[in-house]
Amino acid sequence: MANIQGKIISPKILKGFRDLLPESMIPKKRIIRTLEQVFESFGFSPIDTPALEYTEILLGKGSGETDKQIYRFEDHGGRDVALRFDLTVPLARFVSQHYSELVFPFKRYHIAPVWRGENTQKGRYREFYQCDFDILGSDSVNADFEILQVIRNGFEAIGCKDYIININHRKLLNAILAKFGEEARSQKILQTIDKIYKVGRDEVVRILVEDEGMSADTVNGILTTLRLNENFSKEGIKGKEIFTVLENLRDEVEDKVAAEELLTVFRNLEECGVLEHFAYNPAITRGLDYYTGIVFESFITDRMEFGSVCSGGRYDNLTGLYSKNIVPGVGASFGLDRLLSVLEDKQMFTKKNSVADVMIFNLDDSLIAKYYLLAEKMQAAGINCEVVSSKSKLGNQFKLAERRQVRYALIAGGDEFEVGKYNLKDIFAGEEKKAISIEEIISEIKENKKVNV
Amino acid sequence: MANIQGKIISPKILKGFRDLLPESMIPKKRIIRTLEQVFESFGFSPIDTPALEYTEILLGKGSGETDKQIYRFEDHGGRDVALRFDLTVPLARFVSQHYSELVFPFKRYHIAPVWRGENTQKGRYREFYQCDFDILGSDSVNADFEILQVIRNGFEAIGCKDYIININHRKLLNAILAKFGEEARSQKILQTIDKIYKVGRDEVVRILVEDEGMSADTVNGILTTLRLNENFSKEGIKGKEIFTVLENLRDEVEDKVAAEELLTVFRNLEECGVLEHFAYNPAITRGLDYYTGIVFESFITDRMEFGSVCSGGRYDNLTGLYSKNIVPGVGASFGLDRLLSVLEDKQMFTKKNSVADVMIFNLDDSLIAKYYLLAEKMQAAGINCEVVSSKSKLGNQFKLAERRQVRYALIAGGDEFEVGKYNLKDIFAGEEKKAISIEEIISEIKENKKVNV
Numbered sequence: 001m002a003n004i005q006g007k008i009i010s011p012k013i014l015k016g017f018r019d020l021l022p023e024s025m026i027p028k029k030r031i032i033r034t035l036e037q038v039f040e041s042f043g044f045s046p047i048d049t050p051a052l053e054y055t056e057i058l059l060g061k062g063s064g065e066t067d068k069q070i071y072r073f074e075d076h077g078g079r080d081v082a083l084r085f086d087l088t089v090p091l092a093r094f095v096s097q098h099y100s101e102l103v104f105p106f107k108r109y110h111i112a113p114v115w116r117g118e119n120t121q122k123g124r125y126r127e128f129y130q131c132d133f134d135i136l137g138s139d140s141v142n143a144d145f146e147i148l149q150v151i152r153n154g155f156e157a158i159g160c161k162d163y164i165i166n167i168n169h170r171k172l173l174n175a176i177l178a179k180f181g182e183e184a185r186s187q188k189i190l191q192t193i194d195k196i197y198k199v200g201r202d203e204v205v206r207i208l209v210e211d212e213g214m215s216a217d218t219v220n221g222i223l224t225t226l227r228l229n230e231n232f233s234k235e236g237i238k239g240k241e242i243f244t245v246l247e248n249l250r251d252e253v254e255d256k257v258a259a260e261e262l263l264t265v266f267r268n269l270e271e272c273g274v275l276e277h278f279a280y281n282p283a284i285t286r287g288l289d290y291y292t293g294i295v296f297e298s299f300i301t302d303r304m305e306f307g308s309v310c311s312g313g314r315y316d317n318l319t320g321l322y323s324k325n326i327v328p329g330v331g332a333s334f335g336l337d338r339l340l341s342v343l344e345d346k347q348m349f350t351k352k353n354s355v356a357d358v359m360i361f362n363l364d365d366s367l368i369a370k371y372y373l374l375a376e377k378m379q380a381a382g383i384n385c386e387v388v389s390s391k392s393k394l395g396n397q398f399k400l401a402e403r404r405q406v407r408y409a410l411i412a413g414g415d416e417f418e419v420g421k422y423n424l425k426d427i428f429a430g431e432e433k434k435a436i437s438i439e440e441i442i443s444e445i446k447e448n449k450k451v452n453v
Numbered sequence: 454m455a456n457i458q459g460k461i462i463s464p465k466i467l468k469g470f471r472d473l474l475p476e477s478m479i480p481k482k483r484i485i486r487t488l489e490q491v492f493e494s495f496g497f498s499p500i501d502t503p504a505l506e507y508t509e510i511l512l513g514k515g516s517g518e519t520d521k522q523i524y525r526f527e528d529h530g531g532r533d534v535a536l537r538f539d540l541t542v543p544l545a546r547f548v549s550q551h552y553s554e555l556v557f558p559f560k561r562y563h564i565a566p567v568w569r570g571e572n573t574q575k576g577r578y579r580e581f582y583q584c585d586f587d588i589l590g591s592d593s594v595n596a597d598f599e600i601l602q603v604i605r606n607g608f609e610a611i612g613c614k615d616y617i618i619n620i621n622h623r624k625l626l627n628a629i630l631a632k633f634g635e636e637a638r639s640q641k642i643l644q645t646i647d648k649i650y651k652v653g654r655d656e657v658v659r660i661l662v663e664d665e666g667m668s669a670d671t672v673n674g675i676l677t678t679l680r681l682n683e684n685f686s687k688e689g690i691k692g693k694e695i696f697t698v699l700e701n702l703r704d705e706v707e708d709k710v711a712a713e714e715l716l717t718v719f720r721n722l723e724e725c726g727v728l729e730h731f732a733y734n735p736a737i738t739r740g741l742d743y744y745t746g747i748v749f750e751s752f753i754t755d756r757m758e759f760g761s762v763c764s765g766g767r768y769d770n771l772t773g774l775y776s777k778n779i780v781p782g783v784g785a786s787f788g789l790d791r792l793l794s795v796l797e798d799k800q801m802f803t804k805k806n807s808v809a810d811v812m813i814f815n816l817d818d819s820l821i822a823k824y825y826l827l828a829e830k831m832q833a834a835g836i837n838c839e840v841v842s843s844k845s846k847l848g849n850q851f852k853l854a855e856r857r858q859v860r861y862a863l864i865a866g867g868d869e870f871e872v873g874k875y876n877l878k879d880i881f882a883g884e885e886k887k888a889i890s891i892e893e894i895i896s897e898i899k900e901n902k903k904v905n906v
Contacts, residue, residue: 009513011550011775014505014534019547021554022498022561029499033486041832043809043839045475046482050580051504051536051566052467052524060462071505073526076570081467083504094472097464101474103806103856105842108475113504117529127503135842142821142842149825153832271822272829322464353556356496368595369724372602376725379494379606386496389558389588389595403556 016117016126023351028129028340030349031158032111035131035334038153039109042146044133047108049090051115055082057093060321069116083115087132087333088318095136096322104137104327111336125337134331136318141261144294144314144330145268151298151310151332152277158339159348162301166236166281167265169294170313171258172249173285176225179253180218188212189222190285197234197283225252226282234304236281242266246280261294292316294330300342309339350405356386357445358408359401365391370417374410374438381442383449401427408445469570469579476804481582481793483802485564487610488584488787492562495603497586500561502543504568508535510546513774522569536568540585540786541771548589549775557590557780564789578790587784589771594714597747597767597783598721604751604763604785605730611792612801615754619689619734620718622747623766624711625702626738629678632706633671641665642675643738650687650736657681678705679735687757689734695719699733714747745769747783753795762792803858809839810898811861812854818844823870827863827891834895836902854880861898 013019020028036046055072059082072082084090087110095102111131118124133150135143148165155163173190177183189208196204201223208219223229227237227245237245243266250259262280269275286295293314300309312332319327343349358378360371368387375385386406388397394411401409412422421435424444433444466472473481489499508525512535525535537543540563548555564584571577586603588596601618608616626643630636642661649657654676661672676682680690680698690698696719703712715733722728739748746767753762765785772780796802811831813824821840828838839859841850847864854862865875874888877897886897 008777009509009775011510011546012507013503013546013550014507014528014532015530017503017505019503019551020499020501021551022500025499025501028501029489036482040808040837042828043807043812043837045806045808046473046478047475048471048473048478048481050466050470050472052470052568052580054465054467056462057464071526071528073524075467075524077468079467093464093466097466098472098474103853107807107839115505127505138842140842142815142818142840145821146825146840146842268822268825272825322462324461353498354496354560355493355498359496362595365595368598369721372599372721372725375495384493384496386560387595387599389591389593389599400556 014126016124018125018127022353022355024340026352026355027343027349028336031336031340031343032129032131034157035154036109036111038150038157039133041153042107042150044107044109044150047094047110048112049084049087049094049110051083051113052081053084053090053093055080057322058082058084058089060089069118071115071117085116086114087112087130091132091134092318093322095327096319096325099319099323099325099327105143106136107134108136109133129336131334131336132331133333134329136327136329136331138330139328141264141294142268144261145265147312147330147332148265148269148278148296149272149274151296151334152274154310154334155277155298158343160300160343163277163298164235164301165278165296165298165310166284167262167278167294167296168281168284169258169262170285170291171255171293172253172262173226173282175253175255175258176222176249178255179225180222182214182218182222185212185214189214191287193223193226193228193283194285194287196228196232201228201230201232225249228283232283235301236279236283238279239275242275242278242280258293265294286311286313290315296332300346303342303345306338306342306345308335309342310334352405354386354404354406355384356404356406357384357449358386358410358441359397359404359406360385360387360410361394361397361412362388362391363394363411363413367412367414367417371412374412374422377438378442378445381446383442383445398427407448410441467579469577471578471580475806475808477793479805479808480796480802481789484611484789484793484796485582485584488607489562489564491603491606491610492586494606495560495599497560497562497603500547500563501565502537502540502547502563504536504566505534506537506543506546508533510775511535511537511542513542522571524568524570538569539567540565540583544585544587545771546775548780549772549778552772552776552778552780558596559589560587561589562586582789584787584789585784586786587771587782589780589782589784591783592781594717594747595721597714598718600765600783600785601718601722601731601749602725602727604749604787605727607763607787608730608751611796613753613796616730616751617688617754618731618749618751618763619737620715620731620747620749621734621737622711622715623738623744624708624746625706625715626679626735628706628708628711629675629702631708632678633675635667635671635675638665638667642667644740646676646679646681646736647738647740649681649685654681654683654685678702681736685736688754689732689737691732692728695728695731695733711746718747739764739766743768749785753799756795756798759791759795759798761788762795763787805858807839807857807859808837809857809859810837810902811839811863811894812850812857812859813838813840813863814847814850814865815841815844816847816864816866820865820867820870824865827865827875830891831895831898834899836895836898851880860901863894 070082075081208214250256291313295313297308298310314330371387409425416422425432523535528534661667703709744766748766750761751763767783824840862878869875878885
């Protein structure tokens, strides 16, 4: 890899893109693996689709905003191609194309990067990961319930305890609007209500009255029906009150299906003993127009300001653009990068620049094979071992272990191997155990191996 | 996601790109996870770099062939950008850019897709995964030894038993050429010898004599020194013979360093009891010009025709293009897609379209919460459970389980929950156990859960 011209090319990266050093990539990988395990534990299977697709496929649905952000170009064969900007459009294309090969309900997850050339700001990148899971081909409310269970299990598995999953139903919102004869304006009203946490109740009233020309009575009626009074809680309606409120709403509206569906979901959550993590939140509408049933957003309760870290909902037909088959579904997406920011902010993982649990010091190059034989025993027990490849002074090897943030050092020379007893230094605690067996070493390290996320 | 125009866009994918359905993605993910575990067990940490980089960065080193294949375009900001075509150039840029933040020796792995717009042919794709691991900043022969150990552990962990890792050393090849006064022509000679398995010994002699104008005596002398006689073995030199051959070669050449390094590596492999998986193969030269030390290729012995599934070697300086710091290293790359083809050809995994181990049938929608509470117990034991979301006839649910290739069905109605005993059908074996506890069910499923790759 010599540089023929001798000229140095300045090593730099595109704006809005990132390198992930081990200290960032280690926790990211752990969270991805944890979520994958949760998805699979419910029978969701992994799929993959290409990063590049025909632009025509990707823009079929895209909003004007997305069109401008897409990385689009002409390939060697003169084809108009683009990098995917989400995982939903490729999923719609995938399901349409492989419809006859798939077994429905089709439960898939897909964790992969997407690209958007949008303006960069804090926490916004041009390359970021999406982490989607969906149940396709089922219109059962039990599928909605399952998606919520997966989200809850996801938070639990990554060690989050303080989270709230806010639920609403687009059809219940519309039933309420219908009661006030405002169904036609549904989209605009829901988009405005969706902003109530950000702009406040008064501003929502002002927009709907002044900009939309609705009567103040109607607006107040709708908001009151939605329990969005002056003192509404951002955390939504919780516990037993959920059932009272939803039963009342059901009785107030003509189309009772949505309220009944929500009641079923909440009753099942209660029976599973997990109701405390869920709320009925009438202000959650999900601006995106393709949701048609249940919708939800999830927050870490002591970090509400980070916004929703897992959102989703039900849609009537995923594949309308690419196929005549009607495929209803329900799904959600963890915002992986945002979730990582929250966990980092909560100091839920120690930043480490190495995965190694123990470093085997090299006191003598002629002992290398023996060091690796010791490593093999520890590796078989699930311990990550780094053997120091170059012999150097003990002090230097300790310094290396410290810079690596590796907790243990296993120190052994020829004498130790003769008797099969080794020295283990706990660098963090500053303690050393002398002349102990490899079995003792393994149990000591395993006991202290923090299950860091 | 409604289609406003009502026009159907034909769902299609770019030539040379692939969708991975669950039956392909499940084994791929398992192999990736297995290799990640192996890498981490030796203290290699994960990193990530952007898919898009400045073209100038990527082409700094690229050969003319690569230049033509690269996906290159102008982004929204008028920047000349391109998709990475390998993980080595981004690594060189990464190490140069983050030099002061990294702890050397820096041990990293990186598993990610790369893109090349090359002509498609069987088994060649325009988007494919690379799976690289390297030790940077160490010139120790023990680092070479470790990379070989990682490869061996990788094959063992994915369940391959019949593999051979062929080793050679560029400096030993050059020392032999020097003996014949042919050092200057080194690159051409090594590239020709590299083809000996494909074209045969006679053709190698013909090329070097007729095309290169070397004397037949010299060519034969070199090939004889390299033990590439008429009856040379494609599997290289194995077992104790390795030491005899290398000791003789060391005595024959002037620069003995390379032979000594190889002897050290092979002695350590012998002491670790794994020599049987390694060979000294004098015909392996690795055409790429940046290797400067040990080089190696790995084959599945009963599928030699698939070519090397893991190759690599040592290089003097990774970062020459982007930095004045000298960073020597050694590393290798598993050819993930090729490895998957070999394992598929060897029928080493059952193709399944679902990760679920058991399907919990839905006999009654009012039991949904109870089904999920049962699932929770099984999930906690590492069993993947799919609850059938829509109640339907038993026959339909069995049909679904069969199409999913799920082995077990757990069948329970209100009566079963009353007594806490359930029915478990082993669909593959056609056997049913009636009225057993959830603990019995868990142990039955776990026992039969095949550890498929």
